[in-house]
Amino acid sequence: MGGLLSDAHWGVLLILLPLFGGLCSFLWPGAVKFIGLATVSAVALSVVGLGDQLLTTGVYHHAVGGWGAPLGIDLYADGLSLFMLMVNALVGLGVSIYALDYFDQGEARRFWPLWLLLLGGLNALFLSADIFNLYVTLEIVGLAGVGLASLSRSGAALDGAMRYLMATLLGSLCYLLGVALLYHSAGTVDIPLLAERLESTPPVWAALGLICAGLALKTALFPLHFWLPKAHASASAPVSALLSALVVKASFYILLRLWLEIFSVRTEGVDDLLGALGMAAIIWGSLQALQQTRLKLMIAYSTVSQMGYLFLVFPLAAAGAFSAWSAVAYLILSHALAKSSMFLVAGNLMHFGGHDRIADLDRAVQRLPITVGAFALAGVSIMGLPPSGGFIGKWLLLNEALNQGRWDLVIVMMIGGVLAAAYIFKVLGFAFTQAPVTHEPKGVPAIMEWSALLLAVAAIVLGFLASPLMLILGIGETVQLMGAGQ
């Protein structure tokens, strides 16, 4: 039985299931919720299956079409991929449950096909070992993201979606030109083969610049973050959660993957540039978040700053440290959970009061204790306080920075933590006090409250699971990973 489980190609299922589910939900709009929830649950089970398989047999390899690289496309999964797939499954499940009650019938019919196809694209992205295939998955993620961001059809949502569309298309094009240069330098688009063949030549440098710029734009790295606050803050709550928790992480994952596999040995200076921009993002994003008067914009700017932490890995990982990038993987997972929970909370508060003005939260804690509790727990993880996933990730990163004597990074991370505490306590403060203007509150469905809490609790629980999760991350030892699987 165990053999059967670990022999099954969970990876392939992870791609085909959501795509098929997406098509079905488009064909049968009457059954979208059922199809959607069933698909997301099946995906979550498949991730468990894949995890079991990876733990017993090591990295997963599949040559699509039986051709194998360089002619064909390879699927590949190691600890890092599995981690990202887990993010997909956990956040996806939480947001899907939330979405059951959030959308009305018409919106649900538009939401589910887009979301399931997005999920398929994300899974395909995390399983790909081929830079052109990654481009195609990026297109899926981008276009689905635009469709989702504009779901509510409000003026602000359309404006945000347009910004996002422009940014994501430009990012894809830069990435594609980089892919073209890499292909013509090495005659392959397979990542392990590229790692073997590439040398430090001007076209590779140009490709590095283009790919970094394109992916940084998609990941909203400061100062290329201009599109994110509007796009993420003006979308529907579940969509904001998906965009902030999953979509921006996808492009970051590609950057991290290519960095670890292809670019790290060939570059100096770029890693410091990315690190510096990451530091700037932490400070700038936090300061902006602190100034916002609207909850969703505050959360969106918080995403800008939290993405900055991820970019600190580049100067640190230059020394080849496992703990640096595993810290980042941990941060990704905990931020995804906490941030999606926060956006869902914002959705609840908007549902409840009809607005998301922070100053007018008006004792929300009395009427929506679960929701405010979820926000507080998610906030603990975002601030990086123990015991939470965010704490473990930031602690690992901080340790690495201390070991390498990078005091600049240490100081910025400390300041970022304090600022995060400031903007989160500001919200909590208003949630406890009476607003000058009172208003008619509306009830919030229990499912929406509990799913937000569930995600927040998961972000905290991560803090207790450090050792098993590190074990998972160790599968395939990403540092010399893909080549080793051959």
Next chain:
Amino acid sequence: MNIPMIYALLGITLFSVGLYGLIVREHLLRKILALNIMGSGIFLVLVALGKRSVGDLPDPVPHAMVITGIVVAVSATALALTLMLKLVEVSGSAVLHDAPKERS
């Protein structure tokens, strides 16, 4: 300097001209045209550099990539145009304004 290389250089120039237009011009329709020109430039680079093989056959792999790329580009263009029209319908302007509107 051979003929394919000239076309490849044309490709990066088109990419850059498109990028310039994307940044400098404000009207969304113009930005959409700019993205299309950038895409054409990239396709040119992909295909032109694939003509460096010694045999009689140009590299078919970039050709396949570009064919799907062209079809995807037109569908993304259609989406962008529709989004632009909806935006104009709601906001009355085909330009993205940087000044935040929600300062009320």
Next chain:
Amino acid sequence: MEAIDIALGLFDLLLVFLLLWLAWLVMSSEDLFKAIVLFVAFGLLMALVWVRLEAPDIALAEAAIGAGLTGALLMAALDRLNAVKPMPAAAVVTSAKREQPSLPSKVLPLVALVLIVLGLGYALLSLPDVADGLVPNVKEQMAQSGVKNPVTAVLLNFRGYDTLLEMVVLLLALLSVWSLGGVRKLSPRNTNPVLASLCRVLVPVLILVSCYLLWVGADAPGGAFQAGSVLGAAGVLLLLSGWHVEQKILLWPLRFILVLGSGVFIIIAAVLFFTQGGLLTYPVAQAGWLILLLESAATLSIGATLAALFFGGIPKSRVDQ
């Protein structure tokens, strides 16, 4: 022999110059309609470039899309833009912003443009003069691919997984457009007899050409994407001539055709996966007809998707208006 090379060289240089000029004009001309017409001309010339680069498959796709569909899409969008934008209040907002840009803000992007061109150009020029890419690998495996056209072999077999995902991208674009809701009313029913007769001739020819391209794609340039684009053009022409279809026919069958391409792809992928043990691993003997099946489904979907994208809104919203 030499004279031919000179003539070809001049042809290439003129083509390169024209494309650069056109691209610049598309970006810089004040009038939007002019920019669109110039962009259509740009697409036309791109098709000639593909011919010069010995990429007839791409030339076919570009002829259908770059020179045809994109132009139709842009013109329809411009028309709708003029129709939905009569608000004077908005004009005030835009004119208020129309201050003269300062000199550095004009010059800086140009300097950046030149720097990028120089940097990337240097990168390109330092590539080796000869590189085989994947040509040897493709040649080696062609016999196992089930088709004779190497581009089709790459698209549907060697890198068929990419194509599966691209079909999803295409569907997503349409889903997103539909999710935005209808944009405007349909054009009024056509009363022009010349246009009607033009459609009566052109639409069947377009459909025939589409079938031909689909069929010929296995051995010669052509295939699902080109055939689908031509089919999409037929749909666009029908829509332009004010073609109406019954509500009920549109709802379910249209959705079915739209997902046919990606759906058949996914189902075949899954079936092959369970029988052959690999994602999209065709048995060599069956590869030929499996590819034809996939391409036929993809052609229908691409054609329907492109036409639906041109239409803009959800067909259902027609009744609401």
Next chain:
Amino acid sequence: MQLLYITLALFLLVNLAAGMWRVLRGPGVADRMLAAQLFGTTAVAILLLLAEAAGSNALRDAALVFALLAAVTAVAFVKRAWSMQEERDVD
């Protein structure tokens, strides 16, 4: 014969470049469109000449598609884009 085909193709391309002037100059919307229509016909001729020079049947298919699609753009123009006012860019 080869040389003649290529030279004629070059000649037609020069022709096409000259037609650009009308697109730029206008004055009316229809004038620009008309010039683009000329491009279509000329491009078909160029393609056919190149096809003959290269002995490629596929290029004739491309010319066929060109001939068909040029009509679609033109119809789109007549039915859609030809409105009274001309949209101007704001910058």
Next chain:
Amino acid sequence: MIDFFSILLLLAGALFFLAGTVGLLRFPDLYTRLHALTKADNVGLGLMIAGLALQAESLSAAGKLVLIWGLVLLAGASVAYLIARGALLRGVLPWKR
């Protein structure tokens, strides 16, 4: 002999294309330009296609060429009519000496 006719037809075709372009550039208004362009170019293309058809290796190849010409003629004629009619309806006045 066939080559000779071919060359003659091709050159004559090129001449008509030239005439069409000159007309497009020099004629005073939309209608005259329309007139010059659609007629001259379609004849030019026809002559060229005749010249090329003489060289075609097979009957089907020649047939495809003729089909292309037929389509261009049809599209050109219809579009010329549509543009002229549209222009008249929109009040573009014909040029008078």
